[in-house]
Amino acid sequence: MKKVLLTLLLPLLAAAASAGPLDQLRRGLDLPSAPEPALESADASHLAGDDRYWVTVTADDKYDRTALLRSGLDIVEIEKNFVSGFIRLDAMEQLAAKGFIVRSRQPIADYAARHLKDFPAGDAVYHNYSETTDALKELAAAHPAEASLFSLGKTTEGREIWCLRLNTSEKGETPSTRPAVLFMGNHHGREHLTNEVALALARHLLANKADPAIRGYLDTLDVYVAPLTNPDGAEYDIKTGKYRWHRKNTRINPDKSVGVDLNRNYDSLWCQAGASQYASADTYCGPYAFSEPETRAIRDFVLARPNLKTLMSYHSYSSLLLYPWAGRDEDVADARDRKVFETMARAMGALTAYRPQRASDLYVATGDTGDWAYAARGVFAFTAELDGSTFYPGAAMIEKAAAKNIKAALYLLGVSDDPYKLAR
């Protein structure tokens, strides 16, 4: 009996002892997730004209993954020797010529029929644009001494990118010398959970404003929460009443495809790697850096606030806590900055059970928020990939993801007065 057990265990122990970065990465992506919600609908007829495929493609390392992003594959899931995600038919047909093996493929309508849930019915608790707007206005109205609401700017379709400010002395867009922190959600339309987490954070801070620690942050920091930075994309994703797996904003491209990937549109090594120049690709970087009103609004906000110390951009899904560089296959050069990044990521990773890692260890992708904010203004900028095993994890996931990310956000607030205290 003992011998049998040992025989079974030894390979496992050996595997654990020799786990390399990729095994660790894979484990990071395999973290426990909520049970899949019951499917409420298998009707994916609204996707009949969508020529994207869900594919699984052989990819051995981050260099393969970076090249696949450039080829127009929107990588959603990563395993040790392959990745899965969405790609348009014409781009898929070119993968073989580029040396990639497509292991499986299915039209997005078939994929969706297996994964689809009704947004309004099943996920009614999620906030669409107008509900998000109302929730933020209500918070500002209910807490006038601590909160105020302003718009970072208008989107492609003219919606406001709302930003709630938490600061007991300054309101709206007036300058402040206090250390500032920016939390953002929903750069990608289909990542609705990120809007919920950011909203929950704002609510938590205001509902608990008498708590001494939170009161201290409200009295000494300049905190901004912009839960829905791509409201056009989020609305486009749900406007048929069925999820459409829409990642980008809703710019109409010259080829009539819809959208630019906002998290590839920042001016940091723009479109050099891990982003696609195919307008129809889900990782399309746009015609030029900051071509989109949404990224320009965030750029202008950051550049106007030299007091900004830290930034958290929520994405989903993978249970990861990422820091620069994303667009260079290297660590940030400044040793002190690197220590701050690593210390913060480790701490927030411990609080969320997300795997902390340099973003480019996943794949190299240029033009994202975090790289740009750090390169342009030295902001300690993070990307959290929230829980789940789907973009649509159901209502039950909100509370779970919010609870742990509020803990991490409170940590971030606690070190944003002077991030370099972590490097001393």
Ligand SMILES: [Zn+2]
């Ligand atoms: Zn995302």
